[in-house]
Amino acid sequence: MDENRNIAQLEATLAELGCINRIIEKISRVRETNHIMSIVIDELVKLTDSDQGVINLVTPASVDDLLTVVRKSQPSVDSLPWKVNNLVSGWVLRNKRTLKVDDLDNDDRLPGQSSENGRFQSLLCCPLLARAEAVGLLSLVRSRDKGPFSDDQSRLVSIVASQSAQILSNALLLEELARKNELLEISHKKLRSEYDRLQREVNATFAFENIIGKSEPMRQVLMMASKVSANDSPVLITGPTGTGKELLARAIHYNSARKQKPFVVKNCGVKTETLLESELFGHVKGSFTGADRNKAGLFKEADGGTIFLDEIGEAPASTQVAILRVLENGEIRPIGASATEYVNVRILSATNRNLQDAIENGTFRRDLYYRLNTITIDLPLLRDRRGDVPHLVYHFLKQIAIKLGRDTLSITPAALDVLSRYSWPGNVRQLEHELERAAVVCDPDNPIDICDLSPELLGSTAAEIDTSGYHGKLREVVERVERDLLVSTLNQTDGNILKTSKILGLTRKGLKDKLARYGISAKKD
Ligand SMILES: Nc1ncnc2c1ncn2[C@@H]1O[C@H](COP(=O)(O)OP(=O)(O)OP(=O)(O)O)[C@@H](O)[C@H]1O
Ligand SMILES: [Mg+2]
Secondary structure, eight states, X not given: OHHHHHHHHHHHHHHHHHHHHHHHHHHHTOOOHHHHHHHHHHHHHHHHTOSEEEEEEEOSXXXXXXXXXXXXXXXXXXXXXXXXXXXXXXXXXXXXSOEEESOGGGOTTXXXXXXXXXXXXXXXXXXXXXXXEEEEEEEEEEOGGGOOOOHHHHHHHHHHXXXXXXXXXXXXXXXXXXXXXXXXXHHHHHHHHHHHHHHHHHHHHTSGXXXXXXXXXXXXXXXXXXXXXXXOOOEEEEOSTTSSHHHHHHHHHHTSTTTTSOEEEEESSSSOHHHHHHHHHEEOTTSSTTOOSOEEOHHHHTTTSEEEEETGGGOOHHHHHHHHHHHHHOEEOOBTOSSOEEOOOEEEEEESSOHHHHHHTTSSOHHHHHHHTTEEEEOOOGGGGTTHHHHHHHHHHHHHHXXXXXXXOOBOHHHHHHHHHSOOTTHHHHXXXXXXXHHXXXXXXXXXXXXXXXXXXXXXXXXXXXXXXXXXXXXXXHHHHHHHHXXXXXXXXXXXXXXXXXXXXXXXXXXXXXXXXHTOOOSBO
16 A cells, blocks of 8 residues: 555656656757746646746846736736735745745735635745845736645745746846847947047048148148158158147148057157157166156157157257167167167157257257258248138137037128238237137127237237238228228128128218218118
């Protein structure tokens, strides 16, 4: 008799193991978490003859938040009432073990709950534990007519839940990883396209199109610069302060084959001899007081690209020798180093000093001068290319408007006239600053006018004005200027009398009288 029972028990255990094995094998073959959970719930609802089965996952945000992921039930069966569901999940998450309820109406652990006429009479809820943490819950519900879950069923469900929790947790991790990878790829793509956009912007900003110069002297400069961009020879850029030497050097680099490599700027004027040499060529630790570690120099940093040595005329004698060495064979030697290194760097240099004088009085090496100025580009004074002033003004006004967040910025012909006649000792830089200042002080609803220009500019206008274009009797000159101003303002306002009178500070009648006197006709009133 006992033997028969043992055999029956053994057979039941074998059948149970077979079931577990079949389910685990099935879910091991799939990767997607929802699919895994559907298989588990389907199998367990069938095996235990339940009316419904649900898997909830703990959300990453909080353990108390549960997300129903799969629910399997006959169409006529409602979900478990919200309160019961909450109490059951709370109990299982707290105790981290299976809860088996045989009769919901009379269970001490869930006092006061109703099975709703036996529809939710018995429950089985197991935690899905992976690495001792609950990733979710698995619940099964049976109605009164099916009777409570047996202990064997409870054991089987608990084992399947714990086995599948491991597989489920791994699949969840994999999905999370895939999602993060996808996000990473998206941000990588975004970064790449942002980098490309910035690169295009840099190229455009320093391209020749951004150097304003329609006058003959500037056309010559730009033609030369464009030619030298195509090769690697050193270029010496000369010209007074603010004429655009650095801007031109950048344009040469960004239009050359080296444009993807660094453009490094070094002013040779302000440093002590050792400091300048160490910045340009680097140093080894301990080579002088304060050299507490090895440092690579700017020539190394610019390797493959271009270095722009500004104010080259100020470079001390020993630095001049070292620069000559790079020019001759690409050789650099960090201060204190025993070995030399080699770099491939194009050298552009600039000066606003007369290097010939410096050679004569012995402060600049003749041999270096001849190496640096294989090609010399001389930038003209702004007052020697007045025709460029209006173009520069419109170019800067566009840039300043963007900088100040204004839609547009304009200027009256009278103010433009003052700008065009001024002598500009600080050249283009001074013009740019003057416009920045005027844009800030001017009335935002009106164009920049004469009164917005700096006192220094206005004060010296009379003295600085180029009067070479004026000759004849004073009255005739004044009339000529008045007539020109009327015509150019009318052109600017497209013949609008009201606007023109406002700009010129005249009444409408006053303007009309003047137009009649000069025989000028206007299109619009
Ligand atoms: N032709 C030009 N078109 C547009 N902007 C220009 C032009 N020339 C100069 N600029 C602008 O004027 C300013 C001064 O130019 P840059 O610094 O190149 O002059 P520089 O000759 O190097 O002066 P410095 O000798 O004082 O160093 C810069 O903001 C530059 O962008
Ligand atoms: Mg400069």
